[in-house]
Amino acid sequence: MTDYxxxxxxxxxxxxxxxxQLENNKVIFAGTGLPMVGITLAQLTSGPGIIPVFEAGAVGPTLDRGLPLSVGDSRTTSRANYIQGLNSAFELTQRGFIDIGFIGGAEVDPYGNLNSTMIGDFPQNYMKPVVRLPGSGGAGDMSCSCTYTILIVQHEPRRFVEKLQYCTSMGHMDGSKDARKKAGLQGKGxxxxxxxxxxxGFDDETKRMKILATMPGETVQSVQDxxxxELMVDKDVYEFAPPTQTEIKLIREVIDPTQIFCKR
Amino acid sequence: MLWTGLSPDEARTYLEEKDKSKRDKRMTMTEAVKRFVKDGDNIGVGGFVNSRQPVAIAHEIIRQGRKDLILSFQSAGLVPDYLLGAMALKPDHLSVQRMEFAYNGHEYAGTSSMLRYMTENEKIFIEDWTNFSMSARFKTASMGLPFMPIRSGQGGDIEKCNRSQVIECPFSKRDILLIPACHPDVGILHVQEADIYGNCRIKGQTFTCPEIAMASKNVIVTCEKLVDHQIIAMDPTRTSIPFFAVDAVVEIPFGCYPTVCHDVHYYDKIHLEHFKGLTDAFRKGDRESLAAYYDTYIFDVADTDEFIGKIPYKQLKYARQTESRSLELQTRLTPPAA
Known part of the structure; x- marks a missing residue:
């Protein structure tokens, strides 16, 4: 029996x-923060062959000098296989070397499009937003060209919106068939x-967001609330298993002991 | 087409007529900024977020004061914040009219309060790009091309607020994004090693420093360490930027402090977070604390010697000791108190 x-x-x-969610031996484009912790946890558990790539230029490092505070940090280069710069990292992505990209944003819509640029009326108030966010960084690029993306978003009604105030990173766009391909994008979204x-996940037909599993303590209703x-609900919706003792021990003692990203 | 900085034709003509001789390019920071940074210039900012940001050069630009600057970069934290902070405090002394960028923030330490202050109060013109499109703009310029197609950055709102264009690829018949070259008037870079001629060696990720150097009209380089030309010539495959792309070489150890310099020092989180906290406070109405910081660390010091002289030795030492070391060795150190 698993020790949860x-x-x-x-x-x-x-x-x-x-x-x-990470399959062993896949190439993962890593963002700052929780994705780095997740990738390292996967490397230490089910995916020792996972290959992280950082947009500032480091390919295939082992994060054994501590968690980087930035995707451009020198710690991302520890025991790397190949180091160049940003153009190189995104050319790898454009070419198709990157299997999965982790991206986030302040807002997400039903089709997985993300906003990390501004809160306010676009385009009228582009130059005078209510809240200016940092901008795309590499997220817009990862959304275009990684084979697929995994989104991490804070779950609040004001962040999960029918219509974004600004679309920084493309998901399934308007949900229409081949929308991404028509726009000239390459990855599957x-x-x-x-x-x-x-x-x-996303419904195969409508491309709208669909609950696959509820986290411990949540219900389909509490997620919808x-x-x-409106979220779709998978017919086989299940309760996601909590972290195991081993996973928690690795996060707390090995990967992020000083709680840089994983607050307790 | 609006070309901020030089148009491709202007950049080409300037380079044809430029003195490309292999000469001693050492000069003082004061002289370098005086000669190569003018009012209205488009400045290509090297580094990435808070790694190898050209802090010493930015401080000197702030001391001397310039008007109507344009900042071009992919992702940056401290240098745009320093320049925007100077403008917020003394708009008649230093001003930024425009930024062309993909990201201005501090990753783990949060969003940029100076970007928020300037945009939310409509004080600057902004043009959003992505990390790839902005990096590729420098690369396009470095290759002597007016534009380049990339398969990134189209389909959303970013393409609507910048000068990129979507066309149907004449070969594949699929939509593709064209991005215009970015030729800054001056590139500002910090590297680990350079010789007196301007040959530079970058350790770790190059970010887009080589592309910015090759794209810019003039380039100011600060280096941690000036090395003998013989060292460069012994292993020229390690040269990241060739001498004729560089106009000024200034040896400034800790020239990107408190940001990371690969293999030299890690962040000084205490100083970075202190400054970041003051910019946050400024946005909420506390002008005095930020003004006091600028006086203490920038306006009332002559140069980086004096700036670094104000950083406690324990902080400098800890930043050195936490760079390029295993976690096990790092955990034996005692972090300095904030």
């Missing part, structure tokens, strides 16, 4: 869920959305 943890934080749940409340648009 009873005491874990929302961040630790997200990291565990992220790690469990978002495959999973991970939040503190649910693991979600935290979402600003």
């Amino acid at each position: 943890a009873t005491d874990f934080s929302p961040g630790e749940m997200i990291v565990t869920a992220g790690a469990r 978002p495959k999973r959305v991970i939040t503190t409340k649910a693991l979600m 935290a979402t600003g648009f």
Whole structure:
């Protein structure tokens, strides 16, 4: 019988869920924060062959000098196989070397499009937003060209919206058939959305977001209540298993002992 | 087409007529900024977020003061924040009119309060790009091309607020994005090693420093360490930027402090977070604390010697000791108190 943890934080749940989505031997484009913790956890558990790539230029490092605080940090280069710069990293992505990209944003819509640019009226108030966010960084590029993406978003009704205030990173666009291909994009788009409340996917036909599993303590109703648009529900929806004792021990003692990203 | 900085034709003509001789390019920071940074210039900012940001050069630009600057970069944290902070405090002394960028923030340490202050109060013109499209703009310029197709950045709202264009590829018949070259008037870079001629060696990720150097009209380089030309010539495959792309070489150890310099020092989180906290406070109405920081660390010091002289030795030492070491060795160290 699996020894599940009873005491874990929302961040630790997200990291565990992220790690469990990663197949061994895949090339993963890593963003700052929880994705780095998730990738490292996967490397230490089910995916020792996972290959992280960082957009500032490091390919295939082992993060044994501590968690990087930035995707451009020198710690991302520890025991790397290949180091160049940003053009090289995104050319690899454009060419098709990157299997999975982790991206996030302040807002997400039913088709997995993301906003990390601005809150306010676009285009009228582009130059005078209500809240200016940092901008795309590499997320817009990863959304275009990674074979598929996994989204991590805080689960609140104001973040899960029917219509974005600004589309920074493309998901399934308007959900129409071949929308991404028509726009000239290459990857298959978002495959999973991970939040503190649910693991979600996208409906094959409509491309709308669909609950695949509820996180421990949540129900389909509580997930829907935290979402600003109507979610589809998979016919085999299940309760996602909590982190195991082993996963929690690795996060707390090995990967993020000083709680840089995974607060308790 | 609006070309900020040089148009491709202007950049080509300037380079044809430029003195490309292999000469000693050492000069003081004061002289380098005086000669190569003018009002209205498009500045290509090297580094990435808070790694190898050209802090020493930015401080000197702030001391001397310039008007109507344009900042071009992929992702940056401290340098745009320093320049925007100077503008927020003394708009008649230093001003930024425009930023062309993909990301301005501090990753783990949060969003940029200076970007928020400037945009939410409509004080600057902005043009959003992505990390790839902005990096590829420098690369396009470095290759002497006016534009380049990339398969990134189309389909959403970013393409609507920048000068990129979507066309049907004449060969594949699929939509593709064209991005215009970016030729800055001046590129500002910090590297680990350079010789007196400007040959540079970058350790770790190059970010887009080589592309910015090859794209820019003029380039100021600060280096951690000036090395003998013989060292460069012994292994020229390690040269990241060739001498004739560089106009000024200034040896400034800790020239990107408190940001990371690969293999030299890690972040000084205490100083970075202190400054970041003051910019957060500024946005919420506390002008005095940020003004005091600028006086203490920038306006009232002559140069980087004096700036670094104000950083406690324990912080400098810890930043050195936490770079390029196993976690096990790092955990034996005692972090300095904030």
